[in-house]
Amino acid sequence: MVSESIASEWQKLSRSWRVQRRVIGALLLREIITRYGRNNIGFLWLFVEPMLFTLAITALWTATRSVHGSDIPIVAFALTGYSSVLVWRNMPNRCLNALKPNVALLFHRQVKIVDVYISRVMIECVAASTSFVVLGILFWSIDWLKPPEDALQVLGGWILLIWFGAAFGIFMGALSEAYDLVEKLWPPMSYLIFPMSGAAFIADALPERVRDIVLYLPMLNGIEFLREGYFGSKMHAHYDIPYLLLCNIGLTLMAFGQVRQVGVPVSDE
């Protein structure tokens, strides 16, 4: 009896999982075509756009040498810095007001609100990761960049950053459905966080008291960890991985909690 009911629960669960995978897949394709269309290079913009940004920042910083540390490789510094900004900034950007253009899809029972967010976050994840890897290989092939000292640590740091960006993005997206203010406040907020997020400095260059404060920003911990993996022998990294993990777990729970609060926007289309 018991095993039977477990088996049927399991069947239900695996069926839901299949449906959700299908829906997210369909949403992914739909989002990509909607965003990039079929003209000129089409969906390649997905990677080219963030790459151009990173490339521009790298060029700018290389030209001005705006590194506060000493012998830090500037290209690796810019690449890791700006790539991580793409993660924590673009994911919330894409999740804010994500439901409005997709309201009609929610008429289909199998499309859940969370699927819309997951598909958007996945697109950003693929875009930022591809940009990071492709530029890394490109710079390496023209000798601007040495390969990471500890690739596994870089991967770990990247995953932690993506996790943070995804949970934060979904949370902000769901919050923006409840409070219009979120949409208004996020752009200035992200603008403020940007200089503190570690994109343009390493924590070691800061006075100790300032450093202790800005290290409350979870993404700074992630990027310090990632940079240590990339060029750890050239820098002294400051991070607290348990703290970042705790933030990620907390944000994830808050994100799914907030998504549950979101009702289908009532609109008769």
Add this chain to the structure above:
Amino acid sequence: MIKLTGISKYYEVMGGRRAVLDNINLSISPGEHVGVLGRNGAGKSTLVRIIGGAEQPSSGQVERGMTVSWPLAFTGGFQPSLTGADNLRFICRIYNVDYAPRIAFVQDFSELGPYLYEPVGIYSSGMRARLAFAISMTIDFDCYLIDEVIAVGDESFRQKCRVELFEKRADKAMIVVSHSHRYLKGTCSRFLLLRNSKVEEYTDFDEAYMQYKMMLEGLDVAAPAPAAQ
């Protein structure tokens, strides 16, 4: 069989909660054609969305013992930069059915010709309606939810819709929301009147319609619910 047990739905409005549906109990058998009447904002579309599963009730349970369509209402809601074919492809993906035979049907039924491969943004409202209806006919359901959908398009298109829905699919269950008197009378055998967040059942159309008319003119005994829209 579709069974609604103790369904209530509240919306937060300025100054508190407003009950749109209050403890509704309802069951719909296979093949039954049910008409839904009620003034604007009485909760007709909300009821249909809850039956379809697009919206969650505040309390109560919906059991779906047969497959239920999405509410065939939206004439808009297409992403303007996607083509008609893209929209069909999306539907086929989420319902896990083959695309090739269905594009042929939509091509034929919607009469959109080459426009099917153009962005929906350039369609006229009649073209959108044709696309919406054609797409919703590509998936087979046991029960169709129809929310004022036939009120669109020109006469020949409406005729085609009637044939497709009420002749070819006459054996399917249907829940039809409409303000059109003639329309409901001809197609349904059971009528629900939404009044003050409750459902009143009628088997005779003329009785239901008389009550509806009286309600509209403010002649009903109960105080009229404030309009939500």
